[in-house]
Amino acid sequence: MGNLLEINNVVKNYGDFTALNNVSLQIPKGSVFGLLGPNGAGKTSLIRIINQITLPDSGSIVLDGEVLQPKHIEDIGYLPEERGLYKSMKVGEQALYLAQLKGLSKAEAKKRLKYWFEKFDISAWWGKKIEELSKGMAQKVQFIVTVMHQPKLLIFDEPFSGFDPINAQLIANEILQLRDEGATIIFSTHRMESVEELCDDIALIDKSNKILDGRLIDIKREFRTNTFQVGLATENHKEVEATLREKFEVSPADFKLLGDELCLNVKLTSGNSANDLLGYLSGKGQVQHFVELIPDANDIFIQAVGKNS
Amino acid sequence: MGKLKLIVKREFNAKVKNKSFIMMTFLSPLIMVGMGALVFFLMKKNDEKIKNIIYVDNSQLFSKDSFKDTKTVKYIDYTDQGIEASKTKVENGEFDGVLFIPKIDSLEVLAGSIEYYSKETPGLSIMDNIEGKIERKLRNVKLTNFGMDLEKIKASRISADIKMFNFSGEESSKLNNGLKIGVGAIAGYLLMMFVMIYGTSVMRSVIEEKTSRIIEIIVSSVKPFQLMLGKIIGNASAGLLQFFIWGVLLFIISIVASAVLGVDMTEMQTTEQLETMKQASGGKIEVIIQEILRLPLLKLFVLFIFYFLGGFMLYSSLFAAVGAAVDNETDTQQFMLPIMLPLILGVYVGFATVINDPHGPISTIFSYIPFTSPIVMLMRVPFGVSWYELAISMALLLLTFTFMVWFAAKIYRVGILMYGKKPTYKDLYKWLKY
Numbered sequence: 001m002g003n004l005l006e007i008n009n010v011v012k013n014y015g016d017f018t019a020l021n022n023v024s025l026q027i028p029k030g031s032v033f034g035l036l037g038p039n040g041a042g043k044t045s046l047i048r049i050i051n052q053i054t055l056p057d058s059g060s061i062v063l064d065g066e067v068l069q070p071k072h073i074e075d076i077g078y079l080p081e082e083r084g085l086y087k088s089m090k091v092g093e094q095a096l097y098l099a100q101l102k103g104l105s106k107a108e109a110k111k112r113l114k115y116w117f118e119k120f121d122i123s124a125w126w127g128k129k130i131e132e133l134s135k136g137m138a139q140k141v142q143f144i145v146t147v148m149h150q151p152k153l154l155i156f157d158e159p160f161s162g163f164d165p166i167n168a169q170l171i172a173n174e175i176l177q178l179r180d181e182g183a184t185i186i187f188s189t190h191r192m193e194s195v196e197e198l199c200d201d202i203a204l205i206d207k208s209n210k211i212l213d214g215r216l217i218d219i220k221r222e223f224r225t226n227t228f229q230v231g232l233a234t235e236n237h238k239e240v241e242a243t244l245r246e247k248f249e250v251s252p253a254d255f256k257l258l259g260d261e262l263c264l265n266v267k268l269t270s271g272n273s274a275n276d277l278l279g280y281l282s283g284k285g286q287v288q289h290f291v292e293l294i295p296d297a298n299d300i301f302i303q304a305v306g307k308n309s
Numbered sequence: 310m311g312k313l314k315l316i317v318k319r320e321f322n323a324k325v326k327n328k329s330f331i332m333m334t335f336l337s338p339l340i341m342v343g344m345g346a347l348v349f350f351l352m353k354k355n356d357e358k359i360k361n362i363i364y365v366d367n368s369q370l371f372s373k374d375s376f377k378d379t380k381t382v383k384y385i386d387y388t389d390q391g392i393e394a395s396k397t398k399v400e401n402g403e404f405d406g407v408l409f410i411p412k413i414d415s416l417e418v419l420a421g422s423i424e425y426y427s428k429e430t431p432g433l434s435i436m437d438n439i440e441g442k443i444e445r446k447l448r449n450v451k452l453t454n455f456g457m458d459l460e461k462i463k464a465s466r467i468s469a470d471i472k473m474f475n476f477s478g479e480e481s482s483k484l485n486n487g488l489k490i491g492v493g494a495i496a497g498y499l500l501m502m503f504v505m506i507y508g509t510s511v512m513r514s515v516i517e518e519k520t521s522r523i524i525e526i527i528v529s530s531v532k533p534f535q536l537m538l539g540k541i542i543g544n545a546s547a548g549l550l551q552f553f554i555w556g557v558l559l560f561i562i563s564i565v566a567s568a569v570l571g572v573d574m575t576e577m578q579t580t581e582q583l584e585t586m587k588q589a590s591g592g593k594i595e596v597i598i599q600e601i602l603r604l605p606l607l608k609l610f611v612l613f614i615f616y617f618l619g620g621f622m623l624y625s626s627l628f629a630a631v632g633a634a635v636d637n638e639t640d641t642q643q644f645m646l647p648i649m650l651p652l653i654l655g656v657y658v659g660f661a662t663v664i665n666d667p668h669g670p671i672s673t674i675f676s677y678i679p680f681t682s683p684i685v686m687l688m689r690v691p692f693g694v695s696w697y698e699l700a701i702s703m704a705l706l707l708l709t710f711t712f713m714v715w716f717a718a719k720i721y722r723v724g725i726l727m728y729g730k731k732p733t734y735k736d737l738y739k740w741l742k743y
Contacts, residue, residue, distance in 0.1 A: 015739050048726070051529040052529075053525070053528050053529055053726070070532075073529070073530055073531075076529070078525075078526070078529040079526075080522075080525040080526060080529070082522045082525060082728070083522055083523070083525070083526060084521040084522030084523045084526075085521065085523050086323070086517075086518075086521060086523055087517075087521050088323075088327075089323065097315065097319055098526065098527075098530070100315050101312055101315060101316075101527070101530040101531055102530050142526075145526070
């Protein structure tokens with residue numbers, strides 16, 4: 001497959017402040033790439049450099065085998081976090097203008113806009129001014145404008161803000177469909193559940209440095225703690241828990257089951273496997289619940305950033 | 310370059326399709342003409358009201374000849390009635406005022422003892438007029454006393470009109486000078502108005518893009534410099550269109566108004582102004598037209614375009630930078646002042662020094678300084694400015710203009726993506742280095 005975008009040792013300083021410190025990333029073709037990090041970590045700086053809004057102080061960026069240059073503007077679609085449209089301009093006129101700025105001819109832009117407006121069922125808005133639309137409606141127009149010139153690389157910064165759950169799902173599905181059609185997507189968000197849902201790869205940036213990157217599934221393996229949620233139907237909770245402590249690391253449960261089960265988080269110690277635990281438990285009572293605690297994006301985020309500070 | 314065209318087109322359309330722009334374009338000339346007509350009618354009304362002034366001349370020096378009626382004042386001899394009876398009549402409102410000339414032998418003392426009574430304080434022009442009549446009469450009496458022949462003195466009056474030449478063979482006269490001042494002043498003033506109106510409109514358009522947050526989407530498609538240039542050109546084109554429409558409308562409306570209302574526009578001048586103009590031109594309008602045609606019109610036109618565009622670009626790029634630096638219009642004040650200052654200075658210097666001494670040191674220096682040169686040089690040009698001076702001034706303007714656009718583009722590029730804190734001059738300096 002190869003990488004669509006390669007970011008090599010990018011450094012960006014604003015006066016005395018270092019926004020990006022030697023950041024390198026590889027973004028595989030046809031993937032959804034989650035660019036994560038706390039506020040002020042340097043994500044927006046990086047995104048702006050990819051969009052050629054600002055230039056890096058040093059380092060190089062390669063898009064689809066070519067060093068990034070002004071003509072690549074047409075290969076990138078960018079939905080910034082802080083977005084807006086001309087308030088007093090009509091929706092259609094505005095979309096046409098923005099499409100033409102991305103290099104589409106007027107006729108082609110019209111054709112594609114018609115397709116998207118019908119797809120999102122918003123053809124009736126063509127002649128309306130943006131100020132007459134609700135925020136969610138304007139966001140839809142914004143999304144169309146971002147993807148309409150069929151760029152190789154799409155960058156979405158918090159694409160779901162301002163959408164209700166139904167429209168957020170609609171947009172999420174669109175993003176996945178765009179990926180399936182061959183686009184590569186950089187996705188920056190603080191909503192970790194959508195990272196779980198959408199991302200194939202992630203990178204975590206904190207305090208101007210990349211602290212983590214790779215396939216989401218690999219990172220999860222790296223962060224697994226071999227801890228299991230256990231629910232056991234037994235008569236004497238205290239005795240079972242005490243004997244468990246002798247062989248495993250046990251911590252209080254943070255989940256609830258429907259009956260009066262003994263609920264615990266149990267971490268395997270060295271030399272133990274999940275089967276050992278399960279076998280041990282089944283000798284003590286009825287096992288109602290047995291699930292590995294897989295770290296989710298949220299846990300990884302908090303742990304990695306916490307470790308870095 | 311295709312993108313620049315797109316941006317210019319959008320900026321132009323956004324400006325021109327704006328309701329307030331359309332209103333301004335079509336209503337302003339109507340309002341201006343309406344105001345002019347109103348003033349004219351009020352003045353005419355004022356003129357139509359004739360004042361009746363009676364005079365009591367105990368000195369017997371004055372006659373009806375000395376107090377000739379004017380358009381607005383009628384003089385009536387009430388010497389027979391005596392001063393007390395006349396005063397009563399004025400108090401009763403039968404007349405507007407009474408002039409009392411006592412009987413005193415010494416003309417000098419008499420000149421200081423004449424009295425005027427009225428219920429309302431009379432206007433300055435009436436008093437000047439009466440004083441003039443009295444002075445003229447008393448002077449004549451004195452001259453006669455000296456044994457001079459009044460007819461000969463009258464015949465000896467002569468007026469001189471010095472024809473002025475420079476070495477490129479351009480002839481000028483006082484009238485011509487007046488015209489030159491007029492042409493220069495109009496050009497300079499127009500430029501200042503244009504910069505103020507459309508420079509701030511460039512600024513507002515930048516702020517609008519910032520507050521609506523569309524800016525980041527736009528700059529991911531075009532270079533900030535292109536966007537800034539497109540804005541300046543688009544707004545300037547809209548401005549030129551508006552000025553052009555104003556010119557045409559004013560012309561049409563004044564023709565229609567004069568035809569419909571029977572108002573002769575030349576009558577809008579007060580009679581006195583007309584009088585001086587007639588004196589200066591020897592009473593012929595054709596002379597004025599001839600004098601206008603004798604100005605170096607082509608040179609004027611070319612230089613007007615150059616300084617107009619140069620000045621506008623210089624200032625509007627600064628306005629764009631200010632717009633980019635702030636988040637909303639109320640924050641613009643601190644940055645506006647240093648921009649407005651040289652502009653206003655240019656106009657002041659122009660009116661204060663160029664008119665008196667078009668080639669003096671102050672006018673010359675200010676016509677070199679790029680921030681004032683568009684206005685001051687435009688005012689100087691009709692008086693004939695040597696080519697090397699023009700070359701220096703134009704080169705400096707071009708150089709500064711290029712530098713300023715670069716400088717403004719730097720601030721613009723960084724500023725449009727900065728939100729929150731109101732920047733200080735120190736911040737702006739830092740942005741230059743990003």
